[in-house]
Every structure is written in C-alpha cells, then in structure tokens.
Amino acid sequence: MSEISAQLICSALGLGALLLYALYLPLVLLYKHYNSSFRDLPGPPSTSWLKGNFPEMQESENTIFYKKWANEYGPTMQFKVFFNMSRLYTADTKALNHILHNEYIYHKPRITQWSLGRLTGPGLFYVQGDKHKFQRRIISPAFSPGQLRGFSETFSEKAEELRDIWASQIEVDGNVAQVDALSWLSKMTLDVIGRTGFHYDFHALSPEGNANELNKALSIGFHAATRFSIWLMIQSVLPVTRWMPSSGSAQLRKAKKTMDRIGQELLQESKAQLMTSGKKLDTWRSKDLLSLLVRSNMNADIPYRQRMSDEDVLAQVPTFVFAGHDTISSGTAWSLYALSLHDSVQDSLRKELLRVPTERPTMEDLNSLPYLDAVVKETLRFHSPAPETARVAVKDDILPLNTPVTDKNGIVHREICIKKGQHLLLAISGVNLAKEIWGEDAMDFKTLVIQTP
Template sequence: RLLTTDTRALHHLSTRDDIYWKPSSTRYSLGRVVGDGILITEGEQHKQQRRIMSPAFGPNQVRELTPIFLEKSVKLRECWDRAIQAEGGKSAHLNVLRELSRMTLDVIGKAGFGYDFNTLDNGEEASELSRAFGTLFGAPVNSRQWLLLQAWIPPLRLIPGPGDKAEKTAMETMHRIGRDLLAQARAEAEQAEKTGSSDFKGRDLFSLLVRANMAADLPQRLRMSDEDVLSQVPTFMVAGHETTATGTTWAIHQLTQNPAVQSRLRDELRTLDTDTPTLDELNSLPYLDNFVKEVLRFYSPVPWTARVAMRDDVVPLEEPYTDKKGRVCYEIKVRKGQQFLLPIHCLHRKKSIWGEDANEFNPDRWDAPSDAIKNVPSVWSHLFSFSAGSHACIGFRFSIAEMKALLFILVRAFEFELAVPVDDLKVRASVVQRPALISQPEATAQLPIIIRSAA
C-alpha cells in the first residue's frame, strides 16, 4: 500500500477513473448498506448514475432547497431555546453532535425524499425509515468489527455475523419505503407530463432523479434500473447526513476555542436581519465563507480515501524523490492491485501548501491564499474534502449550503462554550472523523457543549 500527498499524483489518481477504483474492501463494506449506489459503483455504471443524478445537485436546485435548510435550522434553534428554559433560563448542556445529526437527518428526509422524519421533535425512533437507518449505522462494536474483518478477508463473508439479521430487516425496510417513494415520484412525474406542467409537486432530490431518469430524450440503455434508483435512498442518507453534521460539530468546537472568531462571525451574520436569507445572501458573507473553508480544511469530515490500480500504470509526481540508488524520480511505477491511501487530513496540514501555520485554525488565510493551493485537486475552493474527478462528492453544493444555513441561524442566537476540558477530547476516525471523550472510551462519539443566548 502506498500513501501520498503529492498534488500531481492525487490529481492523476482522482481523475483516471479508468485505472483507479475504490478498493473491493471499501466497496463491500459500503455496499452492505447502500447497495449499488453512486458511492461505490465504478466504470460505466457509475458514469450512467452520475450523468442522470448530476442535474438534481446543480446550483439552481440547491438554491431552491435552501429554505428547507433554514427551516430545519430554525427548528433546532427553537429546541435549544426550550432546553435553556428547561435548565433554568441561563444555559443548557447539549451533545451538539447528536443534536446536529438529528437536524441533518430531518433535512435529508425532506430535501432528499420529501419525507418527514421529525427527529428534532420525536427523536430517532420517530419514523420507520430513521429507525432502519439507525440500525445500520448504530451497530454495536462487535458487528462493526466483524464487518471490517469480512471486508478484508472475503471468505469470512460466507459466515453470518452478529448483526446480519437486524441489518437485513433494516435494508428490507429501506427498500420497501424506497419503492413507495419511487412509485409516488413516478406518478407525479407522469401526471406533470400529461398536464404539461413543469412545476410538479416533487422538488426533492429523489423526485428530480426519477424525473431525469424518465426523460423522453434519454435512451433506454442509459437509464438507471429500479434497483440502481432505489440504492440512492440509503446513499443520500449516508452522504447527506453524518458528514454535514460532523463538519458543523467541528465548526462549533472551533468557535468554543476561538472567542474572537465566534464574535466576529456573529457580528457579520447579524448584518442580515432575517431568518430566511437567500443562498446568494449567505454566499455574500465573506467571513462565513472563510470560516466554512477553514473548518473543512482543518477538519475534513472524511479524513482519507483510497484507490486501487486496476492495471499497471505510471503515476506522475509534482515533487521528485531520490530512490535507493540515488536516482531522482519524477514518477512512480504502479503494479495492478497496488493500493493508494489518499490522506485528506495530511494534505490539508501540509506546510509546503498551506504555510508554516498549517496546523493552526485561521479563517483569515483565505483572504490571501498561497499560489500553492491551486495545485490541490478539488471541486470547491482548492480543498480535497469533497475529493476530485468523476468520483468527487456529487452533493458538495448541498452540504456547503446546509452548513452555512446552520451556522447562520445558530451562531446569531447562541454563545458556545466547551463543557469538558479540551484535553479530554480526541478524534475518533473511521469513515468520518468525529469528536469523542478520552474519559469515556466506550461511549459513542460526542461533543458536550454549553449554550447561552447570545447578547
């Protein structure tokens, strides 16, 4: 296995999707949950899915979904106001990761499928679909360990694991509800076609995907199968839920550690005297933009990704190295089957790119970024957080808009303080990197915060 932060190599590994795929272990473990969703497919199947799905994640579509992001953010603010009153009216103690996870689940339910989870009001048990999702992603430690072993040792996949029965039931629930959503979206699209209306009811991502897949000018051979469409239900929930919740959690953590940044951000956000700014208005706030960029640099929710060579190749390098024989090399010869680890977290702390203060949190760096960051492969702001190339995160605009909406509503309303000693915090990294407490090694990921109404 090879590891690199060389920007030219990363560009090659990210864009040559005819040579480099996700490793089979990654595709197996993700595939147990999402089926043949866009997160794991490769080759022509991936191109087909991305071609049909991309329009649903375009700038105009995300702009139309922004009111949902704001609506659910306001709902969360109201929940926190009630929590303060319940604790005496001055402050409240919260696990902000859990709170944000509930909010982003409600967002992906409504914006993704037109489906109301109502987890902010009633908890994760409120709906059948959220319960199924919780079963898949809240698996006990022994189930996760067994899945990891099965991913790396294929013969073990023939042996039933401790969570297989519950996982199967949850997947059946997801597919049953997905089939209902698919039938509803098709019926609405067909009705719109009959009436000649271009403004049919479904504006959620799933409805837009179904409509694009039914387009009259799309040849049958290029259409996604029902199974491929249904696989996007858990895919949307995986990709559009925990990553944004985790990123915003780290954002709030940084606000607790940088009171001056917190005050400056709040002052800027309060220049917009509304709870319903447009996406263009959110994007016009320069310090908010800098802050979100710096959070995603400093704490990329997904800390790494991987690729495996499907055939022999030669990978070009930006920075040459000297081999054992003293030769200066500008490329790496790769054999079929060799794996590359692409450490996003390390790339984002590389001093030759970000400067000597790369390990410091500094939103102001984005006012005058170095020329070196232009070499980082990216789909947004020279950050590798959303990957690059044909496998770049299709929902990056969705995630950024949701994160900005959350911060806009919450930072104007509350002051944040860490509820535990900062030395008790650690990063628990798996598919996403979450905060956890050293003093509670068996506990789930969490970030205990004290909130107060902001003056």
C-alpha cells in the same frame, strides 16, 4: 450413497479447501511483500508483524500521518497494515490529481465497496467505471445550483427548529447548559436530507424523540455495515465466505428489507405523480432530489435502454442519506468548535450575520456574506469531514510525483511504479495541512486569512 456419507464428503472437501487456502495465503502474502514496489520507500517502522502500523493509526485516528510522519518521511510514504503488507500514503498534489482523474485504473477497495453495497445496493458510491459515469450523468440535473437553491427554505426551517430546541434546553438548565451539538446536528441533518432528498419526514428533531421506521432502519443498517472486524475483511476479499454469518448481518438484512420497502413506496409515488402531472410539474413535491432524479431518468431524450433501472434509482435513497449525513453534521460541529476557540472570529461572524434582514435568508443572501464563506472554507481545510479516501490499482500504472521521494537506497524517484492490486491512501487532510502549501502555521486555525468584514 447415504445422506450421511454425502455430508461427510462435503465436510471433508470443505475442510480440505480451507487447509489448502491456509497454506496458499502465506505464500501469496510473502510474494506480495517481497515484490512490492513500495517496500524501499521511506516510512515509519512497523510495530507489529501482525498489525503493522495499524495500532498507531487507530489510536491517533490517522492524524499521525500529517502530525508526525509527514514531517519525517515527506508527503509520500509507505506504511504497514495487517501481516506487514505495504500500503502507499500520498498527499502529493500531482499524484492525487493523477489518481482521481484515472478512475478506470484506481477503484475503491473491495472492503469499502462491499460494505457500502450491502447497505445501499448499486448506488452512486458503489458502482464504478462506465456505470458510475452513467449514473452521475442521470443524477447531475437534480444537483444543479438552481435546484439546490430551492432547498434553502428547508435549511432555514430546520436550523430554526434546532436553535429553539437548544434555547429551550439552556433556559430549563438555568441559562447554562451542556449540549451535545454533534448528536443534535446529526438529527437536524437527517431531517433536512429526508425532506429535500425524497420528501420524507424522519421526525429526528421530534420532541418526543421517537424515531420512525426508516430512521431506525438507517441507523441500524449504517452501524452494521460500517462495523469493522477481521472477518468482514475476509468476506470482502473472498466472496465464497459471504454466505457465512457475520456480526450484525441479521440486523443488516432486516434493516435493508425495511429500507427497500419504504424506498420502493417513495419511488412509486414519485413516478405516479410525475406521470399524472407531467414533466412541467412545479409543486414542492417535485423539487425533492428523488423526484428530480425520476424526472431526469424518464426524460424522452434518454433512450429506454440507457435509463437507470428501478434498483439503481432505489439505491440512491440510502446513498443520499450517507453522502451528506455524517459529513454535514460533523463539519458543522467542527465549525462551532472552532468558533468557540476563537472569540474574535465568532464576534466578527455574528456582526455580519446580524446585518442580514431576515431569519429565512435565500441562497443569494448567504452568498453575499464573505466572512461566513471564509469561516466555512477555513473550517473545511482545518477540520476536513472526509480526511482521507482509499483506492486500489486494477492495472499497472506509473504514478507521477510533484515532490520526489528518496528511497532507503538513496535513489530519487520522480514517479512510482504502481502494480495491479496495490492499495493507496489518498490524504485529503495531508494536503489541507501541508506546510508547503499553507505556510508554517498550517497546523493552526488560520484566523488571519479570514478578513474582518
């Protein structure tokens, strides 16, 4: 058989498989739609057979759930996504508790797991089940209160550096300036995570503004891995399509190669220093999270076969960055925004902070500031950095409800039958802004609950 004939046969087989799948997919979608245990639950009407409620969700950045739909349909409802497929939204506290405590039943969706895995590898946010528990057990000692307390000096140092940058900008602009707080806070957070996470300087706050190699790779990789497209959704569901290029895939591979190389260097440095100095090493270098993780993983009490592989340890480097980078910077930006709208809260907080006798407060100093603690907690309630998360059932289950749901047929449900493969949206902000929990003013920044010092 000639090479050309073989290519034609392969092409014909590939085209045939594609056509077969094109016929198979609609049948699967129709079966799932009419067999869904969510289809009779209350929920907003679909505005598009192709996109479902997705346009409204996208336009409102999902706030439509708790700003409008929760008032109409309650804390648990169905909504439609692509091809009018039903999904379950819940802010029911009993349901959320059940889902989050049954990680062997409810996993991260494939698109979330695959998107993260392309960038981080088998890190804590990617793995599930027993491997997740295993990694968490190894990593936990690095996040003990005593270890985190040692990072306060870096927090203060970088906060002062950012303060001086803003003060300089304001002075140059005639004491009145418009500052992009989120952009600068993102840079500061990256510097903090680099220093405390793996003793690496990103120089993100550098006045020259020149991002170093790892900084650039992380930025490119993050945007490429989190970019949304229909094709990426298809690739996440159908592994056979992943060999085909997608938007940003070449950039992601290049960025991942850089991150792996630099991460491997950092890992080997940590191992070498630990082996040279012993487990009782007490220098600053040993107090970053990566070194503490390496130390925990090399503990003689852990059998060799139960230790994390170098690949698993290496995957924690980008995981450390993405776990805290966006959430911390956006949470702090929202705090500043909330304070700008409430002068009395801002004044009271300033008075409490000015009573601290040093510009480099310890964790003990910060823990002794009740008004600061109240402002931070109220900001996290009102402006949650992670407003929702998604799960998919990997086996059938019964989901208990705190608030019963009356379906379209008038039947009251105190529990919902969950079928394998069904998707759920867990509404963190839905709980944080629920009037049943926080009162009729739940949608307001509750300054009254922040007691004046």
